[in-house]
Amino acid sequence: MTGFVDKPEPVQVPGLVHVHTGKVRDLYRNEAGDLVVVASDRLSAYDWVLPTEIPDKGRVLTQLSLWWFDQLADLVPNHVIAGEPPPGAPAEWEGRTMICRSLRMVPVECVARGYLTGSGLAEYEASRTVCGLALPEGLVDGSELPAPIFTPATKAEVGEHDENVPYEEVARRVGADTAAELRQLTLAVYSRGRDIARERGIILADTKFEFGHETADDGEERLLLADEVLTPDSSRFWPADQWEPGRPQPSFDKQIVRDWLTSPASGWDRHGEQPPPELPAEVVERTRARYIEAYEMLTGVRWS
Numbered sequence: 001m002t003g004f005v006d007k008p009e010p011v012q013v014p015g016l017v018h019v020h021t022g023k024v025r026d027l028y029r030n031e032a033g034d035l036v037v038v039a040s041d042r043l044s045a046y047d048w049v050l051p052t053e054i055p056d057k058g059r060v061l062t063q064l065s066l067w068w069f070d071q072l073a074d075l076v077p078n079h080v081i082a083g084e085p086p087p088g089a090p091a092e093w094e095g096r097t098m099i100c101r102s103l104r105m106v107p108v109e110c111v112a113r114g115y116l117t118g119s120g121l122a123e124y125e126a127s128r129t130v131c132g133l134a135l136p137e138g139l140v141d142g143s144e145l146p147a148p149i150f151t152p153a154t155k156a157e158v159g160e161h162d163e164n165v166p167y168e169e170v171a172r173r174v175g176a177d178t179a180a181e182l183r184q185l186t187l188a189v190y191s192r193g194r195d196i197a198r199e200r201g202i203i204l205a206d207t208k209f210e211f212g213h214e215t216a217d218d219g220e221e222r223l224l225l226a227d228e229v230l231t232p233d234s235s236r237f238w239p240a241d242q243w244e245p246g247r248p249q250p251s252f253d254k255q256i257v258r259d260w261l262t263s264p265a266s267g268w269d270r271h272g273e274q275p276p277p278e279l280p281a282e283v284v285e286r287t288r289a290r291y292i293e294a295y296e297m298l299t300g301v302r303w304s
């Protein structure tokens with residue numbers, strides 16, 4: 001299984017070489033050796049990249065990431081060189097493209113959780129732990145944790161699930177110093193993001209960061225925050241005014257799409273062999289509106 005219902009063809013742009021097609025982003029290298037990262041309107045759910053795009057989704061992800069990189073710049077350096085497409089790029093890349101330092105990515109998905117839900121909840125109910133970390137009794141779906149926790153995972157190929165790994169395993173794979181730095185940065189950035197989002201009516205339940213190394217001019221290895229940051233694709237955002245622990249929380253992400261795909265209306269079996277169907281226009285429009293609402297609430301800027 002490839003994971004893509006239709007794998008997109010890279011675009012030909014003079015001076016750029018296509019290097020990777022991710023689930024959402026297309027990566028190119030420019031003549032300076034930097035990465036040109038283009039966020040498409042693709043959406044993945046249940047380990048598939050769906051055949052239907054959500055108009056403007058890639059622009060929302062890129063603009064929101066750029067906004068967050070600024071908010072976080074005093075805590076951690078990041079990979080952004082420019083928030084604009086390179087000269088000669090197609091008009092379609094406007095708003096969705098960043099030029100980034102090409103980093104050696106650390107092969108760890110750096111997850112921070114401040115609230116209990118999802119796979120964390122399932123483990124908690126079985127063992128009163130999340131990723132092996134002991135938690136108090138009495139927590140329910142949506143409860144705030146006593147303090148945020150670092151629950152790293154290994155990155156999966158398209159179509160596979162990320163796998164939670166103990167901190168000790170991260171230390172074994174990337175070294176004790178890098179592991180400690182990842183944990184410290186992940187928790188610091190999460191906490192900053194949580195506080196900013198909370199002031200704007202959004203609960204940042206959990207999120208995933210990716211970091212990469214570059215060798216600085218003095219020969220020192222530097223860890224930079226890379227990829228996308230604190231977007232609805234990389235995070236669980238809950239409307240704070242509807243937060244009610246003890247039930248699944250409404251959220252600002254692909255929930256509309258997941259709900260439709262698993263409803264009888266879609267006619268699709270997510271455990272079967274068939275790829276998912278096209279989304280109805282109404283599901284596309286509601287999903288688009290949800291991404292834009294998250295952008296507007298967080299940044300305070302009207303989407304245009």
Ligand code: ATP
Binds near residue numbers: 022100212
């Ligand atoms: P995959 O690429 O494995 O399908 P994904 O679906 O999450 O994962 P996208 O978000 O679509 O990927 O694409 C972004 C890709 O670019 C990721 O593989 C990410 O690790 C990588 N990446 C992000 N920032 C950088 C950077 N500064 N240097 C090198 N690679 C980066």
Ligand code: MG
Binds near residue numbers: 024
């Ligand atoms: Mg990604």
